[in-house]
Amino acid sequence: MSNDGTSGSDFERFRITFFEECNEILADLEVHLTQLQEEALDNEGLNAVFRAAHSIKAGAGAFGFTDLVNFTHSFEALLDKMRDGEIDQTPQVADLLVRGGDVLAELVSAAQENRSAGPDFGADVLEQVNDLLGSGQKPTEVSSDADAQQATVSSGMGIWTIRLTPNADLFKNATEPLLLIRELRELGSLKIQCDRSQLPPLRKLDPELAYFSWTFDLESECSSADIEEVFEFVDDTCEIAIERAVSSEEDAETAEVPPEGTEVQPEVSLPAKSVAAKEAAPAGNKAKAAAASSIRVELGRIDRLVNTVGELVITQAMLAQELADLTADNERQPIAGQEQLANLTRELQECVMAIRMQPVKSVFARMPRLVRDLSGKLGKKIYLRMSGEHTEVDKTIIEELADPLTHMIRNSIDHGLETPDERVAAGKPEEGTIDLSAAHVGGNIVISISDDGAGINRERVLAIAIDKGIVLPDAHLTDQEIDELIFAPGFSTAEEVTDISGRGVGMDVVRRNIVSLGGRIQIQSQPGHGTRLNMLIPLTLAVLDGMIVAVGNQRYILPITSIVESFRPSPSQMRRLDDWTQVVQIRGEFIRIVRLCDLFNVENATHDPTQGLVVLTEVAGGGKIGITVDELIGQQQIVIKSLNDNFDPVPGISGATILGNGKVALILDIEQLAGMKATVPLPHDGDGPKEVDTPVAIVAAE
């Protein structure tokens, strides 16, 4: 098919849309096919799968992706028969559909990357599909332009007589006979006779019925097929008679060639196809680059953005007016305009950020498949429970999530969950459970993967770590420290490297990926009860809602979402655990105090929390800490500036921002603060009990 009428760049744009759409369709298909493995699909489900194949086929045809068209054609036919109940949803058929889904995905990505998937790729699946469809069904070569197959044998100049007698209800299809006549006239010189004999008297006339019929004498070089094409849409609502009235002798000879005798036609359409492929080819690489950097955004969000910008323009005019009215003897201040501007600026920022936010569903949707495949391979029974798929996170982050998540799930299945026999022996249900969840906690998205498997075998982990020289043989490690060893570079617990986990990527790479996104991984494991991995990833890498706090002359920013409350404790609420550790008691809970003035060595700060404030903050990994500050200054949306380019990482600080007055304020990293120990002993003013070596971590992890 040619792309006449569209320039290269437009064609390119359609390609990009097409592949974006394909990828959405494939993700959706995955969900349905996964469901199919568990239970038969209902009509709606089958329809959805059918439409998926159908949509891909239509687009693929337009772009000349022949492999894709051929495959989707059979796939679609299979689904059609399943819809009609001619083919049952047996496990074999379900399996075939799932494999077909894989082939489809590969063909799409091959087309997108402008390469061939291989001459025989998917041939086995296609063959089985065609077997199911019955022997008669062949992988139909779908022509990219149906009309090209119509015989267009030129039969020399001739005179045609055409009689057109419409049925009375011709107009119910909004057919306009005038247009037919106009089209006919384009074929040659035309004489028209109109038969008005059926026209009733005016009072009996129904304006919605057709009464006229026509006889045309057409002198043209066209074939009967050309004339038939004019009446293509009306052959069921009109009587049409086409006769060749006069023909010269040589015409008669050529006319004897049957119109159908043009077996070369399908080949005629081929060059057109390869032209399209060639035209698309150089554009392919560009398409890939562009596809990687585009995003589909809900229309409502764009509308909101446009509205806000509209209001911004109005506000600017209003502010300008207020400023113009501002004279020395006029005390009116441009306050209203300024306030509105502030609101709009904030809203505008929210709108713009929201554009980049996408639900994690697209990544989660791939997991059921992974679990099913692996459980089959390993002979384990696994139930995957997912929640929070609609949690939104920045698009760039989503793209980076897929690999770590896949690897972590794989790891849970391979190393965490036991075989059914082992589970029964341990008194657990045969079927293991993996929980995959996403939620917003503070300024982060927390993605948790937990299993109810055997937990980490610490003895073995430690033995391997010693064996590999990761820790010294005489090292004394806490349980938590041992668990963390699985993230150590070059560590692999599988005694024989299976093809499930052993793909050359260890948990160290997973951790590195997450850290590079500004996130971190926590592991919690209980022997015999399972393992939980928490990934904490910032929602966005650009802005945060911050609370500005004062400590001495310094200003710091606390992420507002992690703040629970702030209060001034009474002396009776304060407790000392040792020379380094202080806690505050609130509603029966003991919260560890983190003294910013001491940690950052701030001068002129209030050292006594009972004279200042304690800001209670949630730690994303669980637990709370109380941060001492002098006072709260106010809330502000903070644009995060990274310090990493110019400084080594500073513990407790995640970045910096510039305040309205032009001063720089540091952004506090709550999770790191929670893990920091005091560097300066507490001032000796209290006489609380002294307990040396109190494990701080236990209090913090409360």
Add this chain to the structure above:
Amino acid sequence: MAKRALTVDDSKTMRDMVAFTLKGAGFDVLEAEDGVHALSVVKGQKVDVVITDINMPNMDGVTLVRELRAKAEFKSTPILILTTEGGDDKKASGKAAGATGWIVKPFAPDKLLSVVNKVCP
């Protein structure tokens, strides 16, 4: 005044192609994702030609054609359905519902224009 077309398809690729082609030929183009959406889009709008897919969620193309034809303002509006090759039963049910003609997918932009011109005064 520019003629106005409505393209109804659950595939954005197809809508984009139809819209682009028709815009190039001077049409205003309205878009809808399915039959239900289309019915709400055309409310209070004059449309000169409708091009609809058949297989869509919520309301399929054949039902949409029937619904549109039942409206006084769409009695004489040309409606084209998009079918795939060999979709003779689709063509027939589309025609029975009141469709004016069809376009066989996949189609080249010039083919689309020629079919639209064939039915659209």
